[in-house]
Amino acid sequence: METTAGPAGPPELRADCADCFGLCCVALPFAASADFAVDKAAGEPCRSLGTDFRCGIHTRLRRSGFSGCTVYDCFGAGQKVSQVTFGGVDWRTAPGTAGAMFAAFPVVRHLHELLWYLDEALTLEPARPLHAGLRALLDETEELTRRDPAALAALDLAAHRARVGELLLRTSERVRAGAGRRRAKDRRGADLVGARLRGAELRGASLRGALLIAADLTGADLRQTDLLGADLRDADLTGADLTGCLFLTQPQVNAARGDAVTRLPARVHRPAHWG
Known part of the structure; x- marks a missing residue:
């Protein structure tokens, strides 16, 4: 991600590449396009990923044809999966964990994005009557992120997103109703x-x-x-x-x-x- 500073919000929802095993550079696929210079299959390490799990072209991603990498943000899911779900054991040291680790990463990333929205909703005063429900869903979502790889794979993510989305919609309606104009x-x-x-x-x-x-x-x-x-x-x-x-x-x-x-x-x- 390329910004003048890291995203605001809770620290645990900020990407920390130093504590991640380069998961976005391995687990996710990309296709040659205006955003990516080459094709890469899911589970295949990017050719620019170093042995230290750092990007070798991080300072020149856009110039190198990888602007898509500068847009992406894992919302802190990379370090959660690396350090919590898999206890700091990386996929190179323990190749047998690679499949489960790469499958867990996008699930936790989706859950962390929901945490971002729920955390924001809890800061909105017009939505105060909904705060108890928002807090309960935030706590439930956080608990889901800490499940083991098998439980993450079995999670009905669409159903959980729908529940969160419905409450966020009600939050939105309350806030927008106070826009001060039609x-x-x-x-x-x-x-x-x-x-x-x-x-x-x-x-x-x-x-x-x-x-x-x-x-x-x-x-x-x-x-x-x-x-x-x-x-x-x-x-x-x-x-x-x-x-x-x-x-x-x-x-x-x-x-x-x-x-x-x-x-x-x-x-x-x-x-x-x-x-």
Whole structure:
């Protein structure tokens, strides 16, 4: 991940590559594209991964054709699987653990992303009536991340995500109801690829799951807008105001374009490649 600083939020949800066995560089596949210079199969170590589990081209990933790596964030799942699930025993020292370790990693990564959203929801005052339920789900999700590899493999992740998603939606509705004006149109899941939304008044809107790839959001008002799962790849956020927007993650910001005037919520940081 390439940012001016690590993502905000709980330390355990921040990626710590020093305590990880390079899992994102091994467990996950990628295909030759604008984001990755070569093909790599799941379970195959990236050719740039060193024996110390560090990336040999970390400081020049974008120049080397691996911009996709600078967007990715494991939300701390890498070190959780490396140091907790597998007790600090790496897949090179114990090759027999590789399959289970690589299977556990994406499951824990999904759970850690849910923890990110739940933790944010617990900071939102308008959602206080929902805090008890949010806290219970956060504790349950954290417990799931600490299960053994077999239990993680058997987990019905879709069902758990649906439960969390329903409560996050109720949280979003409460927060957006206080946007101070008639809320913008609900555009959940909308296809807005390449949309011209320059200067758009989107305060309090739901853009949850919307496709905003290469959309022009220059100068748009995105305050208190729900951006959970919105695809912001190459979206232009130059001069946009995302103050108080909901459920924005560092990977979404890293995938977008912006500038020094773009206003971001405190939980994320301005990417280094924005200049």
